[in-house]
Amino acid sequence: MRARRKLFGHSDPYDTAGTEELFLTAARENCAYAYSHCPEYKTILDAEGFSPERLQSIDNLADLPFLPTALLKRRRMLSMSRRRLPVVVTSSGTSGNASEIGFSFGDLWAGLKMVLRVCRQRHLISPKPCHYVVFGYQPNRKNRTGASKTAFGVTLFTPALSRTYALRWKDGNYVLDLKAVQEAIVRHSRSRFPLRFMGFPAYAWFLMKQMDEQGIHVQLPKGSKLMLGGGWKQFYTEEVDKPVFYALARKVLGLEETDIIEFYGAVEHPVLYCDCEQHHFHVPIYSRVLIRDVRTLKPVQNGTPGLVNLITPMVCATPLLSVMTDDLGVLHEGCACGRRSPYLEILGRVGLQDVKTCAAGAAELLNRTEVSL
Amino acid sequence: MILANGKRFDSSMQDSILEGLEARLNETLAKPAPKPETVIAAIDALGRRAAEGAFDEQIAALQIDGAEQYKELAARLLRRDYLEFKVRTELGQDFCADSVTEPPAGLVKLRVLTRPLGVLLHIAAGNADGLPAFSVAEGLVTGNINLLKLPQADNGLSLAIIEALLEIEPSLSDYIYVFDTPSTDLAAIKEMANLSDGVVVWGGETAVAAVRRFAHPGTKLIEWGHRLSFAYLSGNIAEEELEALAEHIVTTRQLLCSSCQVIYLDTADMGQIRSFCDLFYPMLEAAALRHQPQTIGAVAALTLRSRTDRLEALLDPKTARPWSSPLCSLIPKEDSVLELSPMFGNVFVKPLAREQLLPVLRQKKQYLQTAGLGCNPEDREALTQLLVRAGVTRVTFPGSMSASLPGEAHDGEYPLRRYLSTVNVELKDSWDSEF
Numbered sequence: 001m002r003a004r005r006k007l008f009g010h011s012d013p014y015d016t017a018g019t020e021e022l023f024l025t026a027a028r029e030n031c032a033y034a035y036s037h038c039p040e041y042k043t044i045l046d047a048e049g050f051s052p053e054r055l056q057s058i059d060n061l062a063d064l065p066f067l068p069t070a071l072l073k074r075r076r077m078l079s080m081s082r083r084r085l086p087v088v089v090t091s092s093g094t095s096g097n098a099s100e101i102g103f104s105f106g107d108l109w110a111g112l113k114m115v116l117r118v119c120r121q122r123h124l125i126s127p128k129p130c131h132y133v134v135f136g137y138q139p140n141r142k143n144r145t146g147a148s149k150t151a152f153g154v155t156l157f158t159p160a161l162s163r164t165y166a167l168r169w170k171d172g173n174y175v176l177d178l179k180a181v182q183e184a185i186v187r188h189s190r191s192r193f194p195l196r197f198m199g200f201p202a203y204a205w206f207l208m209k210q211m212d213e214q215g216i217h218v219q220l221p222k223g224s225k226l227m228l229g230g231g232w233k234q235f236y237t238e239e240v241d242k243p244v245f246y247a248l249a250r251k252v253l254g255l256e257e258t259d260i261i262e263f264y265g266a267v268e269h270p271v272l273y274c275d276c277e278q279h280h281f282h283v284p285i286y287s288r289v290l291i292r293d294v295r296t297l298k299p300v301q302n303g304t305p306g307l308v309n310l311i312t313p314m315v316c317a318t319p320l321l322s323v324m325t326d327d328l329g330v331l332h333e334g335c336a337c338g339r340r341s342p343y344l345e346i347l348g349r350v351g352l353q354d355v356k357t358c359a360a361g362a363a364e365l366l367n368r369t370e371v372s373l
Numbered sequence: 374m375i376l377a378n379g380k381r382f383d384s385s386m387q388d389s390i391l392e393g394l395e396a397r398l399n400e401t402l403a404k405p406a407p408k409p410e411t412v413i414a415a416i417d418a419l420g421r422r423a424a425e426g427a428f429d430e431q432i433a434a435l436q437i438d439g440a441e442q443y444k445e446l447a448a449r450l451l452r453r454d455y456l457e458f459k460v461r462t463e464l465g466q467d468f469c470a471d472s473v474t475e476p477p478a479g480l481v482k483l484r485v486l487t488r489p490l491g492v493l494l495h496i497a498a499g500n501a502d503g504l505p506a507f508s509v510a511e512g513l514v515t516g517n518i519n520l521l522k523l524p525q526a527d528n529g530l531s532l533a534i535i536e537a538l539l540e541i542e543p544s545l546s547d548y549i550y551v552f553d554t555p556s557t558d559l560a561a562i563k564e565m566a567n568l569s570d571g572v573v574v575w576g577g578e579t580a581v582a583a584v585r586r587f588a589h590p591g592t593k594l595i596e597w598g599h600r601l602s603f604a605y606l607s608g609n610i611a612e613e614e615l616e617a618l619a620e621h622i623v624t625t626r627q628l629l630c631s632s633c634q635v636i637y638l639d640t641a642d643m644g645q646i647r648s649f650c651d652l653f654y655p656m657l658e659a660a661a662l663r664h665q666p667q668t669i670g671a672v673a674a675l676t677l678r679s680r681t682d683r684l685e686a687l688l689d690p691k692t693a694r695p696w697s698s699p700l701c702s703l704i705p706k707e708d709s710v711l712e713l714s715p716m717f718g719n720v721f722v723k724p725l726a727r728e729q730l731l732p733v734l735r736q737k738k739q740y741l742q743t744a745g746l747g748c749n750p751e752d753r754e755a756l757t758q759l760l761v762r763a764g765v766t767r768v769t770f771p772g773s774m775s776a777s778l779p780g781e782a783h784d785g786e787y788p789l790r791r792y793l794s795t796v797n798v799e800l801k802d803s804w805d806s807e808f
Binding site: 348 | 498557558560575577578598599600601602627628629630632634669670671672673674675676677678680681684685687688689713716717740
């Protein structure tokens with residue numbers, strides 16, 4: 001995995017053009033490893049008539065068979081013995097149909113380097129201590145979801161003075177305790193140290209709205225940040241317009257738009273997408289994105305919407321080299337922030353977002369959103 | 374966008390509008406309610422506008438398959454003769470005329486007035502386009518003041534319809550208020566509920582449960598919850614009838630309360646289930662091919678599902694399912710439970726011998742709605758009665774499970790009746806005559 005090491009050690013996380021060769025080699029190494037260690041992956045590649053050596057140019061990535069995330073949810077696939085894996089996370093589906101993704105030490109090391117490089121771009125890594133408010137799950141042995149791990153991981157970007165969780169583990173259950181969070185915010189607003197938030201946008205929105213209604217407006221210390229991840233359509237059917245969200249954050253918490261940072265990712269594609277100052281998700285060098293035609297599955301040109309195929313050589317323990325999400329998206333070029341890599345816009349879930357139903361239980365089934373963080 | 378007294382206001386005005394609302398409502402309540410005739414004439418004129426294409430732009434923006442049929446149906450439901458028929462069926466002739474009871478000799482007579490409940494809050498889920506306006510129309514015909522909380526998914530169609538109605542009949546302006554309050558703004562919704570005599574809620578269990586939590590125990594709740602429907606087939610069924618069932622399954626995409634989720638066969642023999650699948654699958658597939666989805670999201674979902682199924686079958690040949698394609702499938706199961714299918718042309722086929730019908734269906738009594746009954750003519754009455762005793766509220770032929778049947782009740786009730794109250798007034802003369 002030498003190429004992977006080099007790729008994840010590359011200094012500019014958005015130098016797509018300068019890392020094509022490196023990415024291709026890392027992908028080939030990854031593909032060969034999965035092919036020889038994961039029998040299911042071999043079966044699929046053989047059936048599609050593809051072998052790892054066929055990855056000779058970056059264009060060949062389009063021919064590489066991809067695994068739909070739905071398949072990973074139905075079938076557990078690993079390239080290493082489960083006992084050897086330090087971390088196994090699940091996508092937080094409640095239906096029992098969650099995917100289980102294993103990570104080796106090497107995978108985690110690559111991931112750590114990636115997180116540091118990406119987050120440094122938005123000045124998130126700092127030696128200055130912070131208080132943390134997590135709009136998510138308090139870590140718990142029983143909770144192996146990627147969301148809870150990511151939310152905790154983010155609190156390691158700077159030394160943490162305190163951590164307050166919106167979803168607290170109490171008597172064997174998670175309970176939503178926004179009151180404690182609100183009190184922590186008011187308390188920390190008087191602190192010398194910045195306050196950082198991390199978690200689901202829906203909770204942040206709900207809390208800010210509640211504070212606004214109660215007339216509680218604070219000015220958070222300089223350097224405070226609001227970090228969001230987990231999609232905008234989470235617990236409520238409400239989708240908030242982002243400008244409205246930013247305006248409320250300024251009014252209630254005294255945060256500027258540049259202090260609000262959003263992440264995108266999926267358990268099945270654990271590359272960290274961090275938005276730029278224009279709130280665009282640029283594709284980092286650890287990833288290549290192909291948008292595929294919804295009928296033919298052939299790659300389409302930038303600017304055309306289609307199914308989102310995410311490719312990364314980050315993980316060896318699970319065959320995640322090329323996965324197909326159930327998102328519709330479009331890849332754009334050219335952004336005022338100056339980063340040269342294209343940026344990904346997620347348009348929504350396939351199929352079901354326009355569905356209206358009155359069959360009992362159907363709305364719940366169709367809206368079962370998974371935390372993709 | 375908020376609509377109050379016939380004028381549009383920005384959503385940010387919500388709190389100040391709510392603040393003055395009680396006084397406005399009281400002013401309106403002090404006046405006589407609009408006559409059903411006024412409302413019916415206005416809706417009839419509205420229906421003509423719709424038929425002439427007044428809302429085509431909004432309907433096109435919905436990107437729904439079958440928009441034309443939808444428009445035709447709406448135009449039919451909004452016609453005067455249909456509305457008069459609906460009112461007559463649900464409320465009887467001259468429901469708004471006062472009457473006097475005719476008790477046995479020696480008992481006092483009472484005046485009987487049928488009056489609107491007063492103020493109705495409609496919490497409309499986004500489960501059918503234009504439904505919010507329909508709910509308000511029912512409230513208006515019965516003379517109520519209507520507060521409408523729009524569903525998040527509303528694209529402006531409901532507001533356009535209501536504004537057109539007010540343009541036709543400005544005197545109804547004080548009887549309709551529309552709010553685009555998000556579902557998360559519980560405080561505002563609670564305030565609206567507090568101002569109301571009845572809360573009409575359309576939606577799934579989550580929505581209904583939420584309303585039950587925040588509404589005052591004394592407020593009348595009119596809940597139009599989500600339901601499950603099924604086809605029940607017994608004996609020899611004509612091919613045309615099965616083809617009509619296939620057409621129903623595919624065209625409703627199994628998303629409606631009245632859509633077929635399970636096809637039950639009157640048997641306990643799985644062999645018969647399998648031979649039925651052999652017979653029925655080609656019909657289902659033919660219907661699915663005739664009505665392929667067009668929206669990019671639905672096409673993508675099918676492509677993805679087809680790919681996932683193929684890969685899974687590679688890894689585990691046992692998962693390969695007969696009677697299945699990306700467009701549709703029949704899923705035979707040995708149990709008899711009434712449950713939601715995977716929808717979109719994927720339907721369960723289960724055994725349910727008639728002896729077991731009542732106990733099995735009773736387990737889902739909260740959800741029962743339509744049974745599409747296909748059977749030998751001599752069995753029809755007995756099976757209908759059995760289904761009715763089990764708690765089904767609609768019995769149709771298999772192909773017309775989701776047809777809009779003129780004058781039908783809604784989930785076992787006439788909606789208009791629920792928006793009215795019967796008021797008794799003591800008559801001085803009759804009291805005197807008693808003593």
